[in-house]
Amino acid sequence: MMPTQQWAVKSKNxxxxxxxxxxxTNSIKNGLIELKPMxxxxxxxxxxxxxxxxxxRHFGCFVDDPIIRVLQVYANNKQNGNLDGxxxxxxxxxxxxxxxxxxxxxxxxxxxxxxKALDIPFFQVNNKYRVQPSIEQKNAQSEWEPMYKYDLWQIIDIIEYGFNEWIKEVVLRDVLKEGKEVSTYLNLSDESCKEIDAKKKELELACAKATGVFYDFAKRA
Incomplete structure (x- = not known):
C-alpha cells in the first residue's frame, strides 16, 4: 500500500x-445555551x-437559569407544561x-x-498491544514512519493499571504523612480524595476526547 498521510486515515468508531x-467533550456557548465538558x-x-x-435535562431546572427568566416559565416540577430540558x-x-x-x-x-491515545494520562506505548497497519505518516523530519493503533480495551487496560498504581502512591503518601494505616479509598484524607477525584475527571475527559467513548474509571486503593 502506498504511504498515506495520517489525516486521511480514520480509526474505527x-x-x-x-x-x-x-x-x-468541550465547552459550547451559543447565546444563553452553555454546555460544559462532561x-x-x-x-x-x-x-x-x-x-x-x-x-x-438540566436546562430549566433552577430558578436562576437565565433561560427560565427569558422564557418566563416556572422551574417547578409540579407546574403543568413545565420546561423539561x-x-x-x-x-x-x-x-x-x-x-x-x-x-x-x-x-x-x-x-x-x-x-491520540498518548494524550490520555497514564497511557504508555505498549509493544504487546500496538498494531501496525500498512500505513505510514511523515514525522517532523519529513521521514516516513509507521502508524500504530490499539483496540479500545487495550487502551483502557493500560490506563486503568496506571491510574490504580498512581492511587496506590497517593495512599502510601497518606500513610507516611498521617502515620497510620490507610486501608481503603474512603479512609484517605480529604485532600487526597479531592486529588484523586480531580485526576479521575481529567482522565475520563481526556479518554473521551481521544477515543470518542466515555468510560467510568474505577477508583481502587
Missing part, C-alpha cells in the same frame, strides 16, 4: 444511535453521523458515547491511533 447517552445528555435525533440532536444540535467531534456494560459488544471493534 462506534456509530451514534438514538437513545445513546453521551457527554460533551455535561451529559441523550441523543434524540440523528440525520447522519456528523451531527446529533441531544436532550439535556432542551435539545441542542452538536457535532460528533464534541461528543463521546457513554460506555454501557450491557452493550459492550458494540464497543469491541473500536480502534484508536497511538498518537
Amino acid at each position: 462506534r456509530s451514534m444511535q438514538v437513545g445513546d447517552r453521551v457527554v460533551v 455535561d451529559s445528555g441523550v441523543i434524540v435525533y440523528l440525520e447522519d453521523q456528523s451531527r446529533a440532536t441531544v436532550w439535556f 432542551m435539545t441542542v444540535e452538536l457535532e460528533k467531534e464534541s461528543l463521546a458515547i457513554e460506555y454501557k456494560d450491557s452493550q459492550r459488544e458494540d464497543f469491541y471493534h473500536i480502534t484508536v491511533w497511538e498518537d
Whole structure:
C-alpha cells in the first residue's frame, strides 16, 4: 500500500444511535445555551453521523437559569407544561458515547491511533498491544514512519493499571504523612480524595476526547 498521510486515515468508531447517552467533550456557548465538558445528555435525533440532536435535562431546572427568566416559565416540577430540558444540535467531534456494560459488544471493534491515545494520562506505548497497519505518516523530519493503533480495551487496560498504581502512591503518601494505616479509598484524607477525584475527571475527559467513548474509571486503593 502506498504511504498515506495520517489525516486521511480514520480509526474505527462506534456509530451514534438514538437513545445513546453521551457527554460533551468541550465547552459550547451559543447565546444563553452553555454546555460544559462532561455535561451529559441523550441523543434524540440523528440525520447522519456528523451531527446529533441531544436532550439535556438540566436546562430549566433552577430558578436562576437565565433561560427560565427569558422564557418566563416556572422551574417547578409540579407546574403543568413545565420546561423539561432542551435539545441542542452538536457535532460528533464534541461528543463521546457513554460506555454501557450491557452493550459492550458494540464497543469491541473500536480502534484508536497511538498518537491520540498518548494524550490520555497514564497511557504508555505498549509493544504487546500496538498494531501496525500498512500505513505510514511523515514525522517532523519529513521521514516516513509507521502508524500504530490499539483496540479500545487495550487502551483502557493500560490506563486503568496506571491510574490504580498512581492511587496506590497517593495512599502510601497518606500513610507516611498521617502515620497510620490507610486501608481503603474512603479512609484517605480529604485532600487526597479531592486529588484523586480531580485526576479521575481529567482522565475520563481526556479518554473521551481521544477515543470518542466515555468510560467510568474505577477508583481502587
